[in-house]
Each structure stands twice: as C-alpha cells, then as structure tokens.
Amino acid sequence: MLNFDFYNPTQVLFGQGQIAALSKLVPANARVLLVYGGGSIKQNGVYSEVLAALAGHHVSEFSGVEPNPSYETLMRAIEQVKAEKIDFLLAVGGGSVIDGAKFIAAGALLADDPWTILEKYGSNVSEAMDLGVILTLPATGSETNASSVVTRKSTQEKFAFMSRKVFPKFAILDPSKTYSLPARQVGNGVVDAFAHVMEQYMTYPVGAKVQDRFAEGILLTLIEEGPRALSAPDDYQVRANVMWCATLALNGLIGAGVPQDWATHMIGHELTALYNLDHAQTLAVVMPSMLRQRKDAKRAKLLQFAERVWDIRDGSEDERIEAAIARMQAFFEQMGVKTRLADYQLGAGHLDAVLGNLEKHRYTKLGEHRDVSLEVSRKVLEASL
C-alpha cells in the first residue's frame, strides 16, 4: 500500500425526500445562487422541491450550464455572483453543473483571471465560496470530490483542476429523481463510474487488498444494476445502488494508497474537446484498446479483474485477459455506449488533431508508469477505429 492523504468532508444526504433538508443545510441569511443546466430539473420536480425547501431564503438563478461546462458560460455566472453579492452556490444537476459550480466558487474569489485556475490545475486556489449540491445524474462523482473539468470553447481545450477548497459542503442524492433520465445519460453515467474505478484499480499490485476489494465491489454492482437501470427505470433499489456506486467510484477512497492511471481520461478529454463526444463515449472507445495495448504492464491486475469481476478462470493468461476486456467492452455496449470511433463517424483522419492536442497539453507521458507516450496513444486510438 502506498502512503496516502485521504480527506473528504462532504456531508451526503441520501434517499427519497432528502431535498427537504435544504432548509436546514443552507444558512438562513445566505444569498443563494441556484446553478443548473437546461430544463430537466423543471420537468422532474427537483426545481420546485428545491425552491419549496428554500422558501424564505434569498435565491437567484443561473441556468444554461452546458454539458462539458465552458469557461465562457461560467465567467458570466461569476459576474452575476459579484453583481448580486452571492455567498452560497447551490448546484442542481449532474457532473457538468457541479464542475461548473466549483469553478464559479473558486473563480469568484480569485484576484487573477479565473482561467489561471485551469492553467495551474487549481494550485492557486486559496479560498472558495460555500457550495452545496443536489445530484440528479449519477456519473462523475463530482458531488463529493475536489475535482472539476472545464472546457474553453474558443480554444477547444478541456482542463481539470483540483482543490480541497471546492469540496461541496453537502450533497443530496435522491435516487427517485433519476427515474426520468434519458437512457443515454443512464448508460453514460454507468460507463463513467465504471471507468473511474478502472483508472484507480487497473494498474499494478501494491498489496492494497481492501482498496482492490472495494473497487471490485463497485464494478460488480454496476455490472448487475446498470442494465436494470435501463430495463426497469423506476426501480428505487437499482437506482440507489447505481447512484451510490457512482459517488463511491470517485470520492477518493478507492484511489487512496494505490497507483492511478487516468491515461484513458486524458485522451478522452481531447476527443470531447475536438469532436464533442460525450465524456463516457470517449472512455468506452479508449479504455478497451488501452488495456489491450498495456496488457503486459497490467497483467497481474487484469488477471485479478478477470477472475474476481467476471468469474473467468479457464484458459491461458492471455485468453483470460482478452475475455475480461471483451466482457467489459460488451458491457459498455449493453449500456448503450458504442465502443468504436467509427460509431461516432471518426476515422483515421481525425487522430492527428487528438495527438496534436495531447502534445500541446504535454500529455506525452501518461499512465501509472508514465509510459503512455504519444506513440502509444496513437496505437491505442488506431486500435479503437
């Protein structure tokens, strides 16, 4: 087990009816900005429940935070925060809204241009506004972590930053509010959570037995419950398991004390920034080829994955590994997320731009061994065509 520093102060209120707790969680004298995306929260009842719980509070609104939230949009929110002397952000939505709210929380208090937060990966964030979250789309884990991903439209760049100052104070997770999600978002969310676990689990053994078992526990649950979330959309227990799994996948716990990879994510971010694929689509495309390409460095964990997650015990090592990767890829497809670049109308001609961006952003030594060079990334992408 590697040394680690684990910290996660976000209070999680989980279950049907928990939105009502907002009335106590948000200080009575706060000047609240409700941050959300499109209109889905008005259709699924969340918006009206939130406003009812905040009766008596000062509440303004900022809507229109888009998937892969943009710097350009969020800067307008920062202007509103300053103009209206907002002191509490309430993000209502999925990972994009929450990521956006984290950027607003840090950017509004920064003397410099907020873009520097992304250039410096959050290292210049010394304070942030109070932030609470109502999660409506289980996927990214952003509701209880210190990370955020923001895109600059004008330059087609997608950057992550991290700061313990932007941990939400609380996150309210009501699984019944996810019944009405479109199948595409359900599938994307499950694939995203699965990939988050893999990035922290699928590296090399360091004797961290309990972290491995927690990771495998999340994967097994996603494999069982993900397809049911599609086939029985209003099964509360299924939704509850998917929602809690997605949070646990990226709250820092399973990644504490183990090596981490994240090469698939970094390549995926470039695909989204350039070609506007959904985040989960990029992961579903890149991860199978990535694991095949790096099979030798990940051999021990791939064999463990095959046995414990997919119950694959027969065949040679290479056969078991390939069978496990194929099962994972089939699972992504089962969740409705296509796993080939061709499925998204991308071909060999689109790869140079991706590699160019990776080079420009100095993502030339990715992965747990820092050995995912541009050449390796090219091979992975070519194998994903």
Added chain:
Amino acid sequence: MLNFDFYNPTQVLFGQGQIAALSKLVPANARVLLVYGGGSIKQNGVYSEVLAALAGHHVSEFSGVEPNPSYETLMRAIEQVKAEKIDFLLAVGGGSVIDGAKFIAAGALLADDPWTILEKYGSNVSEAMDLGVILTLPATGSETNASSVVTRKSTQEKFAFMSRKVFPKFAILDPSKTYSLPARQVGNGVVDAFAHVMEQYMTYPVGAKVQDRFAEGILLTLIEEGPRALSAPDDYQVRANVMWCATLALNGLIGAGVPQDWATHMIGHELTALYNLDHAQTLAVVMPSMLRQRKDAKRAKLLQFAERVWDIRDGSEDERIEAAIARMQAFFEQMGVKTRLADYQLGAGHLDAVLGNLEKHRYTKLGEHRDVSLEVSRKVLEASL
C-alpha cells in the same frame, strides 16, 4: 437501501513517516495537550517522533488513560485542560486513548457535569475542542469516527456517546508503529474490527449491494491478514491492510443505508464493566452465540456470509450457516481470542449481574429488530458458557 446521512471530515494521513506531518497539522500557536496511556509509545519511538514534530509548539502531557478509559481519570485531564488553557488535544494511542480524548474535548467545554454527556448519549454536546490523533493500535475505528465509550469505575458502568463535534481533525496512521504490539492486542484488534463489520452487515437484506460488498471486502482482508500479523509481525503490507481495515470497519461508510445490530456490543460492554474482560474478548464470546440464537431473523445474510466470505456452498441452509459461524469462531480463536465464558473463569453464576445491568441500562430491546430481550440475552450468554 435505507436513507442515510453520511459525514466524515477526518483527514487521514496513512503510511510510514507521516507523524512528521504533525508540524503542519497542529497550529503553530496551539496550546497542545498530549494525551496517552502507558509507556508503550515511549518504547516504540512514537513519543519521541511526536515531540520532534511538535518542536516549537507549546506541549503539555496527560498520561495514564487506561484501557476502557474511566470517567474518573478523564475528569482529571479536563481539570488540566482548564488550568493550563489547553486548546488542542493530541491523542496518541489506541481506541481507549482516543475515546478518552473525545470525552475530554467535549467535557472541557460543557457547562454541565461532563457525566451528562454519557447519560444523554452526546445529545448535549454543542461544541468540542480541536482533536488530532496518532493511532498506534488498529482496532476500534475511533480515530475517524464520532463515537466514544467511557467507563465509570465507581458504578461499573460503560456508556457510549456520539457527537459530530468530536470527529478528530486528522488521524495519522503509520503501520510500522504497530510492529511492536503484543500479540494479545493484535488479536483483539482484528476481532474488534471484524465484529464492527458484522454488527453493520449481519442483519437483513435491504438491497444495499455495494455496502455489503465493502463489508465483505473488509472481512475477507482481515481473515487473510490477521493471522499474518501474528506470524510475521513486521510485514509492512500486512500491518497496513489490518490498520486500514480497522479504520474502514467503523468510519460510518459500511453502515450508511443499512440496518445495524450492536446487540453483541451492548452485552459485551456489561461483561467488561463487571468482569474486566478485554472488549474484543467479550465480542468473541457473545457474537457466535448471538448469531446462532438469531439464525432465523438473519438467515438470508448468514447464507450470503457463508458463501461470499467463507466460500461455503455445500449442505443445507442450516449446515452452511453453522459452518460459517463455526469458521468465524475458529478465526477468533486463531487470533488468540478465546470464545467461551469459561475461558475467562466466568460461569452461570456470573450471568445475573450482566442481565441486571442490561435491565438497569434499559438495554432490553436490542438488535436490528429490537427483539433481543433480556430473555434472549440470557439464552445467548448461557450458550456462551
């Protein structure tokens, strides 16, 4: 899955060398009281490392916190805190020292008699002193939770209290500092952690799949690593897994969203208060009989436990359940913790006092179904003779 409210703000610094981080974690102007037990921290190097890390800080000491920390001892510490205007408690030791420090932290700021904290289970705690922890004995999980157990010697009473105000600010866990623990404490610690998981896992199914798998992951790891901690005391990875498992067993996570039992613990507390058994000894004695006694109410989870934790798949339901309980009991014995009251020179004549105390403390409806009456507790104890 049941609704839940999960919150755990303790920062965990894990690994060899982490004690040095104290210099940054404790505010420079703090007036620190080092709270510890006997002399073991002076023998294993922890004491000198702590003082070195706190060079330049104002540090006083309070030693002599005993196993099952007593109200009488802790009240002397509270007097010292007030007399010396202490504003930061640093607990260095195992669960007893940490539990004691939590009581000091809350009691020192209470206008009432601190004993009322225990009478009111912590509900009257509205503030507490800052508290940091250096853990030297993995067992109770107290290092990252909001609970504390204190004994009043004069009345032979052992009470628990809980308050989110007493969460440690940080907990430093260095597995190498546990190499020198006596075998008895290692065995007790593993049994204690195992029992903590069972109290939260071994109830009835509520569809909380990921909590179940996390619980099973901790149990499997304790079963693998516990005996190795006895046979190879200075294996870092073994100690790291045991230490992290003990913390995860009672940090609130696996108990979030599931029913909980705790009947074994409540009966065990009376055995300790009356006859001075080690806490883990009481659990090892009571839990096997408790599970046998309540086999029908716990049937579904006992069968799951048999299959997933002990890989028992053959035989009738009752045979598999009995085999699983027997394996658990044998594991406790393997860890050096005896599982019969007779092993501790207790016989049928000692039971009335236990039952009398349970009645006096109104522990007459214990367990996840509130159906562990005094009569059931008597049967459990009789089966443990």
